[in-house]
Amino acid sequence: MAPARDEGISRRGFLRGSIVAGASLTVPLFVTACARDGGAAEYAITDWISIQPSGTIVLGVSQPELGQGSYTALPQILADELDADWKNVVVRFVSGKDAYRIAFHASGLHDGTPPIQTEGASMSTTKLTHRLRVAGAQARDALIRAACLRWGHAEADCSTHLGFVVDTKSGKRLSYGELAGSAAKLPLDPYPTLKPPAQFRMIGESVHRVDAPAKCNGSAVFGIDVVVPDMLNAAIRIAPTFTGAVGRVHNEEAVARMAGVHRVVKLPNAVAVVADKFWQAKRAVDALGVEFVAGPGGDLSTAKIDALVQRALDGDAGVMVMNQGDARDILAQRARSVIERRFQVPHIAHAPMEPVNATVHVRDDAVEVWGPIQSVTACETEVARALGRRADEVRLHVTYLGGSFGRKIVPDFVVQAALVAKEVGRPVKLLRTREEDMQHDVYRTNAACRLRAVVDERGYPLAVHARVCGQSLFAAVRPSWLTRTSEGAWDESMVDGLYNQEYRVPNFFVEAIDIPLPVPLYFMRSVGSTAGVFFWESFIADLAYRAKIDQYRYRRELLAHDPAAMKVLDAAAAAAQWGRPTPPNVTRGIAYNCYVGRGGAFRTHVAEVVELERTPAGFAVRKVVCAVDAGLVINPNLVKAQIEGGIGFALTNTLKSRITFSNGRVDQANFPDYPLLAMSEMPQIVSVLVDSDRPPQGVGEVVLAPVAPAVAGAVLQSTATRLDRMPFPAELFAGVRL
Amino acid sequence: MSVPFFVNGESREFDGPDDVPLLWVIREHFGLTGTKFGCGIAACGACTVHVDGQQARSCVLPVGAVRGKQVTTIEGLSKALDHPVQRAWIALDVPQCGYCQPGMIMAVAQFLREHPAPTDDDIDAGVTNLCRCATYARIRAAIHAAAGRKIG
Numbered sequence: 049m050a051p052a053r054d055e056g057i058s059r060r061g062f063l064r065g066s067i068v069a070g071a072s073l074t075v076p077l078f079v080t081a082c083a084r085d086g087g088a089a090e091y092a093i094t095d096w097i098s099i100q101p102s103g104t105i106v107l108g109v110s111q112p113e114l115g116q117g118s119y120t121a122l123p124q125i126l127a128d129e130l131d132a133d134w135k136n137v138v139v140r141f142v143s144g145k146d147a148y149r150i151a152f153h154a155s156g157l158h159d160g161t162p163p164i165q166t167e168g169a170s171m172s173t174t175k176l177t178h179r180l181r182v183a184g185a186q187a188r189d190a191l192i193r194a195a196c197l198r199w200g201h202a203e204a205d206c207s208t209h210l211g212f213v214v215d216t217k218s219g220k221r222l223s224y225g226e227l228a229g230s231a232a233k234l235p236l237d238p239y240p241t242l243k244p245p246a247q248f249r250m251i252g253e254s255v256h257r258v259d260a261p262a263k264c265n266g267s268a269v270f271g272i273d274v275v276v277p278d279m280l281n282a283a284i285r286i287a288p289t290f291t292g293a294v295g296r297v298h299n300e301e302a303v304a305r306m307a308g309v310h311r312v313v314k315l316p317n318a319v320a321v322v323a324d325k326f327w328q329a330k331r332a333v334d335a336l337g338v339e340f341v342a343g344p345g346g347d348l349s350t351a352k353i354d355a356l357v358q359r360a361l362d363g364d365a366g367v368m369v370m371n372q373g374d375a376r377d378i379l380a381q382r383a384r385s386v387i388e389r390r391f392q393v394p395h396i397a398h399a400p401m402e403p404v405n406a407t408v409h410v411r412d413d414a415v416e417v418w419g420p421i422q423s424v425t426a427c428e429t430e431v432a433r434a435l436g437r438r439a440d441e442v443r444l445h446v447t448y449l450g451g452s453f454g455r456k457i458v459p460d461f462v463v464q465a466a467l468v469a470k471e472v473g474r475p476v477k478l479l480r481t482r483e484e485d486m487q488h489d490v491y492r493t494n495a496a497c498r499l500r501a502v503v504d505e506r507g508y509p510l511a512v513h514a515r516v517c518g519q520s521l522f523a524a525v526r527p528s529w530l531t532r533t534s535e536g537a538w539d540e541s542m543v544d545g546l547y548n549q550e551y552r553v554p555n556f557f558v559e560a561i562d563i564p565l566p567v568p569l570y571f572m573r574s575v576g577s578t579a580g581v582f583f584w585e586s587f588i589a590d591l592a593y594r595a596k597i598d599q600y601r602y603r604r605e606l607l608a609h610d611p612a613a614m615k616v617l618d619a620a621a622a623a624a625q626w627g628r629p630t631p632p633n634v635t636r637g638i639a640y641n642c643y644v645g646r647g648g649a650f651r652t653h654v655a656e657v658v659e660l661e662r663t664p665a666g667f668a669v670r671k672v673v674c675a676v677d678a679g680l681v682i683n684p685n686l687v688k689a690q691i692e693g694g695i696g697f698a699l700t701n702t703l704k705s706r707i708t709f710s711n712g713r714v715d716q717a718n719f720p721d722y723p724l725l726a727m728s729e730m731p732q733i734v735s736v737l738v739d740s741d742r743p744p745q746g747v748g749e750v751v752l753a754p755v756a757p758a759v760a761g762a763v764l765q766s767t768a769t770r771l772d773r774m775p776f777p778a779e780l781f782a783g784v785r786l
Numbered sequence: 787m788s789v790p791f792f793v794n795g796e797s798r799e800f801d802g803p804d805d806v807p808l809l810w811v812i813r814e815h816f817g818l819t820g821t822k823f824g825c826g827i828a829a830c831g832a833c834t835v836h837v838d839g840q841q842a843r844s845c846v847l848p849v850g851a852v853r854g855k856q857v858t859t860i861e862g863l864s865k866a867l868d869h870p871v872q873r874a875w876i877a878l879d880v881p882q883c884g885y886c887q888p889g890m891i892m893a894v895a896q897f898l899r900e901h902p903a904p905t906d907d908d909i910d911a912g913v914t915n916l917c918r919c920a921t922y923a924r925i926r927a928a929i930h931a932a933a934g935r936k937i938g
Contacts, residue, residue, distance in 0.1 A: 115883030263884030266820015266860035450885030696920020728910035730922035
């Protein structure tokens, strides 16, 4: 029996005629919530491609779908090289083979970290495009050879067309389905011939999302929707402080007698109630009367963090990250003309719309897990460790993820479900409420920066000293990724957007200071660049403003040595009609960043122009023009969706998001005190995809970082107000979109 | 301890306390999981359903309040994904993670009955569901596209 529902959806009609396979494209789609199902017979041609005798092509996708479009773009690459007919394609999540693992970080290889199966860091397309093209070409080649064996022909006489091998002389043809059984027995050519780009039929096309229909009728299975036989439901109350532990539980006996309740399970820092239904478990956990012990972190507060931050910025304890020229000497010699700014960003929460949850069945033969899992390898490893089992005993069934943004890489919630399920002996779905999700996130870290500069006679930076401090993400979760020097270790993510910035600055000194805190951290969409690019680009905007030079021209001057950067900057300015005068109530800001993938995996150039409208109530962000050079674009429709959503996500960070702490715990609990951008606040987005002959570069995170400094630059231009803290003051941005 | 009502046109009965939120009754007792849990306090709209033709955020609506009423969930909006809002959503590839979209679609379906040709200001004021992926630009475009068609 399939443990979770399989979905069979036909889509027909109602599709744009311009896309690949024509207006009648039909995609019978099933996306299994499990890696294997007992469906029709099929033949595995490669690790990625199986073909059923009926002609149905099953394309494997190893990257969980959290909204970024992996279930569409990655099979699209396979289908192109395979020459498959898209209307006969079904997509299935796959795991368990080395082919699905990627080397995530260059230094990870150096420290012996093996490749892993995970989605994240905007890596999927960059890391997998070539591998998938090879797999598609290998399968196509095997099918051709299978046909030639059957016909007794030379391979040179055979070609393929949309799911058929064709004898080019006679016109005879055999379908992939008819050939699958014999093709599966042939060895694969390790070096198959890839299509020349001019023959791409699907790569580069705006293929519709394969997951859209199921997401529009409620049939898409997210983790929260998993139902397995004999399943119970659990609610949990976690110690509010990060160092907390469970103390007295006052009403355990009364709760155990409540309707539907099966068991109260105590973990070191949490109490869960297992019941027939979630609503019963939730009521029971609310009635438990749990006392918690705060632990040593019970005095953590935002005031305390702010004091540590200011002390670090004023102190002299930095670890040198880079030193180009004589920045410190020049700044000391010209102390009276130094321009100084300070900036700060808070901790923030991922807050995916689907609160974290997992369903686990701990058995003697295996540990079965269903849920919204962003990293297959991390989940297998952590669940096995917590239960004292082997990682290969953990069987994962990855569902759709209702948002993640990095959150669901960390399997703390799966481990909790596993520990509870182990006590019960039946499958248990553990779901956190929004409050538990928000107060026990793994947060995006805080950061602050002091920037000091001396400018030349024209107003351009001659010497810059950047000091960044904050709770180090790498020190907290990836110590092996720290860069170690004789002065100490520094965290690349803390100075991203500064130490690797693209502008011509002859003398540049960057240092970093770790402020250890008990706050649990993890990567969040765009990671350190959200802070670093805000600091740096806001400072550049200020230097331009003080020099009375146009913001765009100022950046052009500093990027003259970098044609790729200039190309996107010019593209954004042109699309925004930068030179044209604006109405008196409209003001513009601009920002640029080159987003560098983890370990140097890719370089994506991004430039954005923000248009603010000044209304009697305050500013409204009216329009954002975004130009991106992301190399070869597999699916423009998906890339544009990432640009649109990424800008909206960044506006939430810029205008709203702030996690604060009192008495060791998070103050915010739900959307009223941790608000998200609303429909009425979403600007018009204009996306420009710059032509590029580079291979695919990362997209999912790259557009976020320039948003805040472009908004800040526009405000500076409009009212001479300098914004130095995210989120920006709500009262400044109360304008309604017109 | 029994609440009879109609779900997607079928007569159903919930055998339990009448203060259980409608959301959990339809998800856990009737197996209709298209309606989502997002916040539990009617702040995000992921749980939006129709009750007698009006939008309702089911995470705070006690099941007792729908006694004898008609509840429509995303599963009942259309039989073949052919409601104009669903058609527009698929045509414009609105969903990203998709978690909020059933609630969004239900909210917009009802909104368009009241505003058959909405302006952007109408949309800003009348569509208040939250989307963390910020698919709002496509939602707006899809609302305008759906507004040109008959709302069933």
